[in-house]
Amino acid sequence: QKEVEQNSGPLSVPEGAIASLNCTYSDRGSQSFFWYRQYSGKSPELIMSIYSNGDKEDGRFTAQLNKASQYVSLLIRDSQPSDSATYLCAVNNGAGNEKLTFGTGTRLTIIP
Amino acid sequence: DAMVIQNPRYQVTQFGKPVTLSCSQTLNHNVMYWYQQKSSQAPKLLFHYYDKDFNNEADTPDNFQSRRPNTSFCFLDIRSPGLGDAAMYLCATSRDGVERTDTQYFGPGTRLTVL
Numbered sequence: 001q002k003e004v005e006q007n008s009g010p011l012s013v014p015e016g017a018i019a020s021l022n023c024t025y026s027d028r029g030s031q032s033f034f035w036y037r038q039y040s041g042k043s044p045e046l047i048m049s050i051y052s053n054g055d056k057e058d059g060r061f062t063a064q065l066n067k068a069s070q071y072v073s074l075l076i077r078d079s080q081p082s083d084s085a086t087y088l089c090a091v092n093n094g095a096g097n098e099k100l101t102f103g104t105g106t107r108l109t110i111i112p
Numbered sequence: 113d114a115m116v117i118q119n120p121r122y123q124v125t126q127f128g129k130p131v132t133l134s135c136s137q138t139l140n141h142n143v144m145y146w147y148q149q150k151s152s153q154a155p156k157l158l159f160h161y162y163d164k165d166f167n168n169e170a171d172t173p174d175n176f177q178s179r180r181p182n183t184s185f186c187f188l189d190i191r192s193p194g195l196g197d198a199a200m201y202l203c204a205t206s207r208d209g210v211e212r213t214d215t216q217y218f219g220p221g222t223r224l225t226v227l
Contacts, residue, residue, distance in 0.1 A: 008152075031212045032212045032213065032214075034215065034216075036218075041200075041223070042220070042221070043200075043202055043218040043219060043220050043221040044155065044202070044218050045218070046215060046216075046217065049213070049215055051212055051213060088154065088155075090216075092212065092214075098143050098160065098162060098206060098208075098214070099157060099160070100157075100216060102154040102155050103154060104152070104153060104154045105152075105154065
């Protein structure tokens, strides 16, 4: 059973601080990793994708991947109230497999 | 803008009354997916089409069917909705599912209520 695990939260972070969201996965063959943001009652929106070990930065967001530890994280710098949402980690276990495995998400609340 | 569109955004049906949800895309993507998402849960894949090839998940109830008449459109049919089928139904697309950089893009979802 391929699994993606996330701390469900809620995670509360003061405005302006760094929010750190974590995700572990069980399939060592996984090659593609995605973070989606989902506001309450809305659909998932792609925030970041990462495919290689290390860090990938996009604005206030940084994705980090460590395949040896089977761990992927999302850092949000200078957190804003508009970042309050559920963040879903999704993993694709290999090229040619068009399906994603989703975690249950971490609910993030930014406190003004 | 290229996008994934779902209609209706909100659907209310009666117990046992068939309902059809629609999804269209202007991205010209080969793969289209249907997910069911209940409150505080991960999206659950029901089935997907790779071009015209239908791929059903093993645990998707027979009550759920899908049609893809052309590249742009895909439909989700719920033949006899039960109270447990009330959920958000999400349509997503991806270019081809072959490259590891392939990404799924979601439509806005249809919120289904069963009375």
